[in-house]
Amino acid sequence: MKNILLICFKEFKGYFVSPIGYAVMALFGLIFGFGFYTATRDMVQLGFRAQMMGQQQPMSVNEQVIRPLLGFAGTIMLFLIPMITMRLVAEEKRTGTIELLLTSPIRDIEIILGKWLGALLLYMCVLGMSVINIAMLFMWGKPDLKPVLVAYLGLLLQGACLLAIGTFVSTTTRNQIVAGGVTFFVSLLLWLLSWFTAFESTVLSKVINYLSIVTHMENFSKGVVDTKDVVFYLSMIFFSLFLTSRSMESLRWRA
Amino acid sequence: MIKVEGLTKRYARTVAVDNISFEVEKGQIVGFLGPNGAGKTTTMRVLTCFLPPTAGTASVAGFDVLEHPMEVKRRIGYLPETPPLYPEMEVSEYLKFVGQLKGISSADIAKRVDQVVGRCAVGDVRNKLIGKLSKGYRQRVGLAQAIIHNPEVLILDEPTSGLDPKQIIEIRELLKSLAGDHTIILSTHILPEVENSCERVIIINQGKLVAIDSVANLTNRLRGSEAVALEVEAPDGHPDPSEVQQRLEVVSGVSRVVMKDSRNGRLIFEVESLQGRHIRAELARTVVNSGWNLNELRPVGLSLEDIFLQLTATDKGAGGSHAPQEVEGAGK
Numbered sequence: 001m002k003n004i005l006l007i008c009f010k011e012f013k014g015y016f017v018s019p020i021g022y023a024v025m026a027l028f029g030l031i032f033g034f035g036f037y038t039a040t041r042d043m044v045q046l047g048f049r050a051q052m053m054g055q056q057q058p059m060s061v062n063e064q065v066i067r068p069l070l071g072f073a074g075t076i077m078l079f080l081i082p083m084i085t086m087r088l089v090a091e092e093k094r095t096g097t098i099e100l101l102l103t104s105p106i107r108d109i110e111i112i113l114g115k116w117l118g119a120l121l122l123y124m125c126v127l128g129m130s131v132i133n134i135a136m137l138f139m140w141g142k143p144d145l146k147p148v149l150v151a152y153l154g155l156l157l158q159g160a161c162l163l164a165i166g167t168f169v170s171t172t173t174r175n176q177i178v179a180g181g182v183t184f185f186v187s188l189l190l191w192l193l194s195w196f197t198a199f200e201s202t203v204l205s206k207v208i209n210y211l212s213i214v215t216h217m218e219n220f221s222k223g224v225v226d227t228k229d230v231v232f233y234l235s236m237i238f239f240s241l242f243l244t245s246r247s248m249e250s251l252r253w254r255a
Numbered sequence: 256m257i258k259v260e261g262l263t264k265r266y267a268r269t270v271a272v273d274n275i276s277f278e279v280e281k282g283q284i285v286g287f288l289g290p291n292g293a294g295k296t297t298t299m300r301v302l303t304c305f306l307p308p309t310a311g312t313a314s315v316a317g318f319d320v321l322e323h324p325m326e327v328k329r330r331i332g333y334l335p336e337t338p339p340l341y342p343e344m345e346v347s348e349y350l351k352f353v354g355q356l357k358g359i360s361s362a363d364i365a366k367r368v369d370q371v372v373g374r375c376a377v378g379d380v381r382n383k384l385i386g387k388l389s390k391g392y393r394q395r396v397g398l399a400q401a402i403i404h405n406p407e408v409l410i411l412d413e414p415t416s417g418l419d420p421k422q423i424i425e426i427r428e429l430l431k432s433l434a435g436d437h438t439i440i441l442s443t444h445i446l447p448e449v450e451n452s453c454e455r456v457i458i459i460n461q462g463k464l465v466a467i468d469s470v471a472n473l474t475n476r477l478r479g480s481e482a483v484a485l486e487v488e489a490p491d492g493h494p495d496p497s498e499v500q501q502r503l504e505v506v507s508g509v510s511r512v513v514m515k516d517s518r519n520g521r522l523i524f525e526v527e528s529l530q531g532r533h534i535r536a537e538l539a540r541t542v543v544n545s546g547w548n549l550n551e552l553r554p555v556g557l558s559l560e561d562i563f564l565q566l567t568a569t570d571k572g573a574g575g576s577h578a579p580q581e582v583e584g585a586g587k
Contacts, residue, residue, distance in 0.1 A: 006355050017343040100339035100400070103303040104356045105328040252306055 003106045007114025011088065012121045020087070021122055024080050028073075029129040035072045036133040039065045061143040066134065067221050070151040073130050074217055077123075077159055078187050084122055085166025086180035088115045089248075093174040098251065108248045112241060116160075116167050123159045127152070147223025154220025157233035158213060162187050164240035171247040187213070256281040256408060256438045257302065261311035264297050271297040273462040274311070279455075281407075284434045286453035286470075287442035294462040295442040296336060299410050302440070303333045315408055329358060332406035336413055338397025342386030346377055346396055349385055350403055357404035367403055375399040376425065390417040398426070402433065409433065411441040415448060427452045483535055484515075485524045486551035487542055492520040494547060500524070506541050508532030521550065 015021030043064045050059070092098040101111050137143055166183040173179050193212035196205075209215055216229040257279040264272040272294040279285050287295050300306040301313050304324040312319060318326040341349055350368045359367055372378050375395045380388055385396060394417055401409060414430070415423045430439060430452050443449060449456050450470060458466040466473070487499055496514055499522055503512045508528050516523040528534045535552060542549045 003356070006352070010352055014341070014343060095339070095342075096335060096337045097339040097341060099300075099305055099333075099335045100353065101356070103305050103328055103331065103333050104353075105325050105358055106356060107325075 003110040004114045004117065007101075007106075007111055008117040008121065011115050011118025015084075015118075015122045018087075020083060021125075024083055024122070025126050025129055028076055028080060028126045029132075031076050032069075032073055032130050033133060035069055036065075036130075039069050040137075061137055061141045062147055062223075065137060066143060066148055067151070069134075070130070070148075070155060071217070071221050073127070074155055074158055074214075077126075077155070077162070078191060079184070080126065081123070081159065081162045081166055081187065082180040082183040084119050084126075085163055085170055085183055086176045087170070088119060088167055089170040090173050090176045090179040093171075093251070094176075102252065109245055112167065112244045112248060116164055116241060116244075119163045119167065120160055123163060124156070127155060127159065144223075150223045150225055151221050153225065154217050154229075157220075157230065157237075158217055161213065161233050161236045161240070164237045164244070165190075168240045168244040168247060171244055171251070256283075257313075257315055257440070259298070259302070259311070259313045262298065262301060262308050262313055263310040264294075264301060264306065265309040270462050272301070272459075275459065275462075275464045276311075277457055277464065277467055279438055279440060281438055282435050283455060284430060284439045284441070284453045286449035286456045287440055287459070288444070288446070288449055288456055289442075289459040289465075290444060292461075293459045295459065296412055298459070299333070299412055299440070299442060303331055303410055304328055329404075330407045332401035332404065332409045334397045334401040334409075334411045334414055336416075338393050338400070340385045340393060340396060340400075342384065344385055345382055346385060346388075347372065347381045349396065350399055353400045354403045357406075359404055367405075371399040371403050374402070374429065391419060391422045394418055395422075395426075398429070402437075407436075407438060409437050409439045409441075411439065413443055414441055415443070415445070423448075481528045481533065481535075482555045483526045483528075483538060484551065484553050484555050485526055485538060485542070485549070486521055487524065488521045488548040488550050490546065490548065494520060494522055496522055499545075499547070502541055502545055503538065506534060506537050508534045508537065525555065 015024075043059070043061070046064075047059055089098070092101065102108075134148065138145075162183075165186055166179075169183045169186065170179040173182075190211065190213045193208050194215050196208065210232070216232045219226045219229050259278070260276045262272055262275045263270070275294075275298065287298070289295050297306065301308050301320060302315060304320050304327050307321060312321075314320065315327045316330050318330070320327050341352075344352065347368055350371060351364055354364045354367055355361070372381050375398050377392060377395050377399060380392055385393065388396065394414070398411070398414060401411065411430075415426050418426065427448075430441070433439060441448075441453070453470055455467070455469050456473060457464070485503070487494060489495075496517060500512050500514060503509060503524060503526055506526075509526055510529045511527040513525045514522060515525050526534065526538060535554070539549055539552055
């Protein structure tokens with residue numbers, strides 16, 4: 001446990017010594033802020049219009065602003081997560097520091113978990129940027145808190161899952177650009193799987209649909225915690241980290 | 256302390272290390288010598304549990320590298336060929352990180368960092384980013400990293416590469432001060448390195464053990480033999496180099512003949528003798544009897560470098576006559 005935290009904090013600190021940490025947070029803040037602005041503006045305009053027409057339309061901040069906005073946050077993360085994970089192991093392989101880690105009295109799994117948790121910590125910071133905007137809605141409105149928390153839980157699980165995939169990809173190459181690119185396309189593929197099968201109901205399409213990362217996000221964004229989705233994310237994380245540990249082990253006989 | 260038996264490491268197509276066995280006793284400094292690509296790094300990587308051996312066993316302090324890697328890793332300090340440094344960390348921060356990685360408790364860590372910083376003379380850069388350091392400092396930080404947990408065994412892969420002569424001397428002094436409580440294996444392809452700091456030498460070439468002996472014995476062996484530079488000229492101006500070489504090689508007592516140069520019909524050879532044989536008179540006679548002119552005949556000193564070349568040259572011609580001796584040496 002001590003070793004895991006040691007690696008975790010080393011990675012986390014490393015993000016802020018290089019520009020990556022700041023870049024990822026700034027990019028996210030900017031794009032999310034833009035999304036927040038348009039979503040709130042549209043909602044306010046819609047509210048005015050409804051009032052002028054004399055209609056009593058039910059308005060919900062949760063449904064009309066927060067839900068699409070947090071879905072949007074997930075989409076942005078799809079682009080940012082490869083930037084977070086690409087250096088994790090690839091960089092160590094390139095500079096040879098992996099030799100230090102692998103010849104230290106520390107187990108492979110501790111290295112992997114440490115790196116993944118370090119990345120997760122940065123991811124949480126990035127996600128934290130959106131809290132600033134969402135908090136404003138709570139200051140001037142009365143949205144429901146619980147579905148927001150559930151949506152964040154979903155984003156966290158989804159991010160953890162993509163980060164685990166990214167960590168795995170990073171162990172397979174010594175080139176950061178390749179690691180980032182492959183991670184992005186794998187995540188994109190998992191994201192788009194639901195498109196191919198939206199109107200089919202064969203067993204195969206159901207399986208493919210199940211593997212899509214977004215379909216499992218839907219319930220969370222509605223404010224529903226379904227065990228099925230939690231199990232999906234946890235098993236994806238477990239599976240990716242398992243692949244990572246296999247891949248780390250293979251470094252020893254391929255090196 | 257270190258015991259290697261029948262160690263073999265095969266990569267996809269090549270055999271990097273082929274059935275090597277040796278033992279190193281506690282407190283010794285051993286030089287691991289060989290040309291580039293001889294298998295030095297691979298052997299070291301097996302000893303540090305970075306690579307598993309294909310066959311054979313290796314153990315450090317009684318712990319097998321495959322069965323108890325954790326125990327082995329705890330007892331080993333390792334400096335790879337390129338020091339494993341994080342350029343974005345400060346020196347002291349890095350040493351603290353490595354120290355914790357090696358299992359030093361947080362109570363002792365600051366003290367240990369201070370000690371190794373002093374010992375490796377990196378005090379004046381301890382708050383600098385590693386990425387900004389010169390090669391010499393990086394190498395020393397790498398060394399500091401290897402000794403931070405006061406390991407019983409130190410494995411150093413070319414510890415003096417890239418250093419200036421003054422720094423090399425400093426590293427040598429440091430290594431000598433570490434010997435005694437630490438067992439040290441250092442690899443190098445620079446020979447004076449070994450002459451100066453090692454008690455024993457292990458020479459490998461193309462993955463095979465060529466010689467294992469004390470430095471003193473190796474130097475003695477070379478004092479026993481003699482090397483002669485020879486300039487031969489044919490009266491017709493066109494001597495046949497291979498014919499001359501052949502005639503020289505069959506002179507009794509000659510172990511190795513190398514053609515160094517040829518210009519204007521003059522051939523310059525270097526001839527080495529077997530141990531305790533005097534060959535100059537016989538060489539002169541051979542040349543003259545063959546109808547060539549003997550322009551020059553002069554003794555040259557044999558250095559450890561020559562011995563090394565002799566031992567690691569691919570066996571062909573007279574060079575091979577040394578081989579039985581080495582096998583005998585390895586058995587000691």
